Amino acid sequence: MIYLDHHATTPCDPRVVEAMLPWFTERFGNAGSVEHAMGREAAEAVEAARAEVAALIGAAPSEIIFTSGATESNNLAILGAARFAKGLGDERRRVITLATEHHAVLDPVAALESEGFEPVVLPVQADGLLDPAILAEAMRGPTLLVSIMAVNNEIGVVQDLAGLGRMVKAAGAAFHVDAAQASGRIPFNVSEIPADLVSLSAHKMYGPKGIGALYLRRRPRMRIAPLVAGGGQERGLRSGTIPVPLIVAFGEAARLARAEGPVESLRLRAQAVRLLGLLRAEIPTLQLNGHADRRVSGNLNLTFPEGTAAAILAAAPDLCLSSSSACTSGPDGAVGPSHVLTALGLSADAAQRSLRIGLGRFTSASDIETAAASLAAAARRAAAAARAAAA
Amino acid sequence: MQRRFYFDANATEPLRPEARAATLAALDALGNPSSIHGEGRAARRLLEDAREAIAARFGGAPRNLVFTAGGTEADALAIHGLAGGGRVLRGATEHPAVIAAAGPQAGIIPVDPQGVVRLEALEAMLAEGAALVSVMLANNETGTVQPVAEISRLCRAAGVAFHVDAVQGAGRLPTSLAEMGADAISLSGHKLGGPPGAGALLLTRDAADRLMPLMLGGGQERGRRGGTHALPAIAGFAAAARAATAEDAASLAPLRDAIERAAVACGAVVIAGGAARLPNTTCLMLPGCRAESQVIALDLAGLAVSAGSACSSGKVARSHVLEAMSLGAGAGEAIRVSLPWNATGEHVSVFAEAYRSMAERMGRRAA
Numbered sequence: 001m002i003y004l005d006h007h008a009t010t011p012c013d014p015r016v017v018e019a020m021l022p023w024f025t026e027r028f029g030n031a032g033s034v035e036h037a038m039g040r041e042a043a044e045a046v047e048a049a050r051a052e053v054a055a056l057i058g059a060a061p062s063e064i065i066f067t068s069g070a071t072e073s074n075n076l077a078i079l080g081a082a083r084f085a086k087g088l089g090d091e092r093r094r095v096i097t098l099a100t101e102h103h104a105v106l107d108p109v110a111a112l113e114s115e116g117f118e119p120v121v122l123p124v125q126a127d128g129l130l131d132p133a134i135l136a137e138a139m140r141g142p143t144l145l146v147s148i149m150a151v152n153n154e155i156g157v158v159q160d161l162a163g164l165g166r167m168v169k170a171a172g173a174a175f176h177v178d179a180a181q182a183s184g185r186i187p188f189n190v191s192e193i194p195a196d197l198v199s200l201s202a203h204k205m206y207g208p209k210g211i212g213a214l215y216l217r218r219r220p221r222m223r224i225a226p227l228v229a230g231g232g233q234e235r236g237l238r239s240g241t242i243p244v245p246l247i248v249a250f251g252e253a254a255r256l257a258r259a260e261g262p263v264e265s266l267r268l269r270a271q272a273v274r275l276l277g278l279l280r281a282e283i284p285t286l287q288l289n290g291h292a293d294r295r296v297s298g299n300l301n302l303t304f305p306e307g308t309a310a311a312i313l314a315a316a317p318d319l320c321l322s323s324s325s326a327c328t329s330g331p332d333g334a335v336g337p338s339h340v341l342t343a344l345g346l347s348a349d350a351a352q353r354s355l356r357i358g359l360g361r362f363t364s365a366s367d368i369e370t371a372a373a374s375l376a377a378a379a380r381r382a383a384a385a386a387r388a389a390a391a
Numbered sequence: 392m393q394r395r396f397y398f399d400a401n402a403t404e405p406l407r408p409e410a411r412a413a414t415l416a417a418l419d420a421l422g423n424p425s426s427i428h429g430e431g432r433a434a435r436r437l438l439e440d441a442r443e444a445i446a447a448r449f450g451g452a453p454r455n456l457v458f459t460a461g462g463t464e465a466d467a468l469a470i471h472g473l474a475g476g477g478r479v480l481r482g483a484t485e486h487p488a489v490i491a492a493a494g495p496q497a498g499i500i501p502v503d504p505q506g507v508v509r510l511e512a513l514e515a516m517l518a519e520g521a522a523l524v525s526v527m528l529a530n531n532e533t534g535t536v537q538p539v540a541e542i543s544r545l546c547r548a549a550g551v552a553f554h555v556d557a558v559q560g561a562g563r564l565p566t567s568l569a570e571m572g573a574d575a576i577s578l579s580g581h582k583l584g585g586p587p588g589a590g591a592l593l594l595t596r597d598a599a600d601r602l603m604p605l606m607l608g609g610g611q612e613r614g615r616r617g618g619t620h621a622l623p624a625i626a627g628f629a630a631a632a633r634a635a636t637a638e639d640a641a642s643l644a645p646l647r648d649a650i651e652r653a654a655v656a657c658g659a660v661v662i663a664g665g666a667a668r669l670p671n672t673t674c675l676m677l678p679g680c681r682a683e684s685q686v687i688a689l690d691l692a693g694l695a696v697s698a699g700s701a702c703s704s705g706k707v708a709r710s711h712v713l714e715a716m717s718l719g720a721g722a723g724e725a726i727r728v729s730l731p732w733n734a735t736g737e738h739v740s741v742f743a744e745a746y747r748s749m750a751e752r753m754g755r756r757a758a
Contacts (some may be wrong), residue, residue, distance in 0.1 A: 003430065009619065017418055024586055025409060029695070030402035035686040036695035038395065039402070051753060068460030068588070071618030075606040104617055106607030111607055173694070199723035203619060208418065210460070210588040210621020227605055228467040230488030239488060240463035241403065243588030243624065320421075351675045 002367045002374075004321040006298065006360035007153050007181060011207040013256060013361065020208070020249035030243045033059070034232060044242045049251025056254040057179070057198060058189035059215050060337035066247055069212035071104040072227070074147075076214055076238065077176045078108040080224030081116055081145050081197065085174075089291040092144040093118045093174075095134070099343040100124050100155070105147050105178050106339075116143070126345050127291040128157035132388065136169060142174040150182035154324055154356050155290030156299025156341040158186055174222060178213075180204050184257025185265060185296050190215060196222040201261035204247070206361055207253030211246035214238075216367045223389075260361075268298035268359050271368050275357070276300055278372035283379055289344060290356060298359035303346065307382025309355050315379035319371055321357055394638030394742050398462030400671055401531045401559060406627070407584035407618035409634045414586050414627035424620050425611060440618055441629035445591060448632045449557075449578065450567030452635030455599035458625055461590035462558035462579030463488035464605070468592050468616065469575045470525055471552040474729045477522025482537065483541075483715035489525050489556050490711075500526070505666035506535035506716050510540065517549040524553050527686045528571070532712040532727050533663040536564065543572030552598065558582050558590075563669050574598040580628030583635045584732055589624035594673070625742040635732065643730045644670035646739050650728060651675070653743035657750035662713065662725055671734070676718070676725040677729050680753045686727050692745040697727050 003011070010385060021043065031046045033039025054061045067073045071329065082095060095117050097109045109119045120138050124130050130148065139146070146168045151158050168175040176197040183189050184205035190198065198215035202208060216222050216237070230239035279302070280286050289301040304312060309323040324338040337351035346354070359368075397405065402407045406414075417437055422430030424438045439453070446453040459465045465485075470479060470492035480498040481489055484506050484590040490497075498521065500513050508526055517524070526544050539555055545554040557566050557576040562583040563599045568576050581587040594602060599615070608617035647670060652660050662674035677685060682698040689696050698710070713722035730738060 001429070003421060004430065005423075005426060005430075006430070008423070008426045011421050012418050017489070021415075024406050024414065028405050030399070030587075033402045033695070033697055035683070035697050036690045038397065038695050055397065059501075064683050069618045069622065071608050072460065072606055074608065075617070102608065103610065107607035107609075107617065201619075203423075208621075208623055209423075210624045219395050221437060227463050228488075229491030230463045230466065230486065232487065239491065240461045241579070243461075244683070245586060246588045246621070246624070282552060296571075317429070320430050322426055322431075343423055 002319050002371050003156065003357065004319055004359060004363070004371060006356050006358035008322060008358070009203050009209065010105035010206045010360055011362065012180040012208050012307065013253065015256060016207055016249045017251035019323055023245035023248045026371045031244050046247050050245045052251035052254040053200065053213050056183060056258050057200070058191045059213060060165065060218065063215050063218050065214045065216055065237050066242060067212045067214055067238055068210055069203070070178065070199045070201035073176055073201075073212050074102070074104040075108045075305045076224065076227050077197040077199060078105065078145065078147060079112070079227060081174050081176070081222070082112050082115070084223050084225040084230075085144055086116070090144065092142040094120055094141050094143040095145045095147070096120045096122060096138050096143060097147040097337040098122050098124055099300060100128060100147070100152055100340045101149050102153055102178060102180070105149065109147065123296060124343055128152060128155050128289070128344055129291055129294065130159055130164065132167060134162060135164060137237060138308070139167070139171040139173065141385060143171055145174045145176060147176040147178065149178040150188060151179070151186060151296045152340060153181045154338055155301040155344070157290040158182075158294050160197070161193045169194045176262045181296065184254070186300070187199075190217070197224070202250040202253055205257050206255050207250045208246050211243060211250045212248070214281055265297040268363070271359050271363060271365070272300055274296055275368050275372055277360070277367070279376060280378035289341060289346070300357040301354060303350050303355055304379050305383070307379060307386045308352050310379045311382035311385060312355060312375070314375050315381045318374055323355055393693045395693045395695065396738055397731050398694055398738065398742065400731040401582070401727065402697060403587065404584040405731050405733060406586060407631050407634050407732065409500065410585045410627040410631040413630035414623045417623040417626035418620065424622060425609070434622055437622060437626055441625045443630055444629040445578070445632045446593060449561060449576065449593050450569040451593040452596065454613075455594045455596055457592045457602070458620060459590045459592060459595070459616060460588060460621065462556070462582065465577035465579070465590045465592040466512050466556055466738050467492040468602070468605045469577060470523065471556060471605055471701070473552050473575060473598060474523040475603065476504070476727045478520060479523050479525060480513070480516050480521045481525045484530050484535070484684050484712040485525065485527055486556055486558070487532060489527070493525060502715055502725060503717060504716050506530055506533050506663045507666055508537050510538065510541055510545065513542065514545055517545060517551060518728040521551045522549055525556065527556040528566065528568070529564060529669045530561045530577075530712060532710055533716075534669035535663045535673040536560065536667040536669065539571045539573065539581070547572065559669060562632065563637060563640040563671060565637050568593050568595065580624060580631060581752045582617045582629065583631040585628040585631035588621050591628070628650070639732065641670050644733060646730055646734055646736065647673050649739045650742050654746055657747050658754070660721070662716070662718065671730040674725050675728060676721050677750060678721070678724060680724055680750075682724055682726050684753065685749060688749045692749070694742065694745050
């Protein structure tokens with residue numbers, strides 16, 4: 001079995017598992033129990049991990065709030081920033097995002113309408129990039145918050161965050177970046193990208209599921225209202241017992257990403273180019289969705305000329321990949337054509353013929369050769385079946 | 392190295408071996424439970440097995456269980472999601488998670504000196520109208536168990552929804568959504584001996600269907616809580632829920648009672664000693680001795696106890712629980728001793744010795 005679905009989730013790096021294990025068992029103290037040694041030891045480990053996560057994006061440790069994952073970070077950033085500003089009497093109501101965002105951004109933005117805000121969802125170009133002129137036009141009304149993802153989870157497109165961010169700041173709005181797919185995969189530094197809020201996820205960077213973070217800029221200070229209050233952990237912005245083992249693991253994953261990410265990214269780029277070349281040799285009309293160069297290493301989103309993605313997947317049981325975001329493809333959600341691909345202008349039919357490939361840290365050179373052969377054969381079988389059905 | 396003894400289970404329980412095994416197995420499961428490929432489906436099976444185990448263990452249906460990041464989020468989800476902005480009534484000794492979610496406008500149901508909710512006061516408050524009542528099953532600081540079945544009857548009669556924060560009681564007392572007559576109960580994995588990072592809100596079908604989500608996106612948990620599931624923590628939570636039985640917890644009561652006898656012999660007073668309590672918990676007041684000094688002295692002797700809840704992130708503040716029980720200055724002189732699931736007789740002898748030596752030294756200083 002070859003795993004090619006690294007945008008849905010990544011395997012936990014064995015070094016990450018090793019780092020976290022002692023914190024499950026012999027060092028199990030509650031990081032809130034500062035009155036005794038076991039609690040203090042846990043609190044110190046949390047702070048060391050916080051420093052690693054901060055370093056990954058060039059932030060200060062005091063700017064990192066731990067959450068249960070990027071979905072919570074996105075909700076906290078968007079709902080929290082809007083509610084805090086409204087509570088202070090801020091008159092601005094416009095909240096802007098892109099049609100290709102993850103549902104964890106689109107849904108809270110849409111929900112703000114019922115609280116008196118004005119959600120605006122901007123279209124993207126056919127290559128998945130945002131036209132800055134469209135953003136400028138949208139920000140002519142008094143704008144509170146703009147949320148733009150760093151790396152798209154389906155098509156891997158990397159937006160010009162530094163440039164767009166400068167426009168957002170010039171307009172006086174707060175800038176949120178969902179970097180769940182970016183951290184450890186592209187250089188991302190808050191000294192270059194003027195984001196006020198950045199969402200991070202551990203399980204997209206070889207850490208465990210159940211832990212994420214929100215970066216909250218200190219200078220100038222970004223203020224948000226908490227979603228979950230109570231014990232006062234994380235400076236009162238996110239209450240709840242701190243999951244020490246998960247945080248230690250996140251810290252180790254961030255350390256590894258900082259150390260190995262740049263080289264890994266070069267290798268993944270070469271592997272993706274190789275895979276695309278092998279597939280195109282077999283299927284010349286294969287279409288690559290999203291900008292060809294401004295995309296994250298290791299991502300390919302491909303529309304096949306014939307045969308549905310479901311039929312291709314069924315014909316390639318040795319490959320583990322998906323047709324779109326994991327979050328909408330499961331039994332919990334409606335299985336429809338990808339909202340990302342339709343935003344690029346693909347027809348529903350073309351979207352149903354599309355597959356997302358995500359290569360990762362443990363993808364080998366031979367995996368690429370095997371996957372290419374298997375996928376090409378599956379595509380041929382699916383195409384033949386589609387032709388037979390049409391005849 | 393000094394041997395350390397842990398008496399702070401109400402802050403977090405040590406990981407149970409069953410939970411450790413389940414967590415490690417889930418760490419090896421690669422997929423995202425929302426992916427439809429083989430790996431994703433395997434992860435989904437782990438998730439649904441966990442959901443069934445936890446729902447069955449606590450008297451509810453799997454479809455009405457919402458996984459959260461922990462007990463605090465479950466409390467927030469229940470209160471924001473069921474009260475719909477209406478008036479909330481909550482107990483005076485609730486956990487900060489409930490107090491914060493209920494907000495400053497909430498009606499506060501008073502407690503008696505044993506920490507038990509005053510039912511006649513609740514009845515009068517219900518008569519003025521409310522959307523939701525939130526009362527904990529057992530208190531984290533004193534162990535006091537609330538009469539949830541009677542509270543439920545009052546709420547039913549008034550047509551008001553009832554939420555129970557069962558984080559401390561679950562696994563230590565018989566805990567069933569159906570038998571308690573609650574509309575929703577909050578659960579936490581790490582308080583059962585699972586890893587931190589997973590909890591749940593278990594609801595009746597009616598309550599589940601009208602629950603408003605706190606976090607959106609992704610459509611997980613039937614749209615009631617978005618976000619990729621914390622599978623290793625959830626698998627550990629389920630294993631701990633299976634392993635933690637009220638019978639086993641009851642066997643801690645004799646150890647707890649022996650600890651109390653030793654402390655009382657040194658001049659301590661047992662707070663809420665007259666109430667029905669958690670079998671593993673005691674709250675010991677030593678007149679004239681500041682709680683903080685007691686905790687530090689015991690910590691130096693190798694014993695982990697606490698002065699109150701672990702949640703306040705470094706702030707050792709006066710306990711609102713003990714204040715609500717009208718203990719006056721005594722509120723600043725009480726420590727919480729909570730036995731973990733794996734406590735033995737050695738915990739008793741170690742505690743008795745350390746407490747006696749501490750009480751003697753402090754007594755001399757106080758004298």
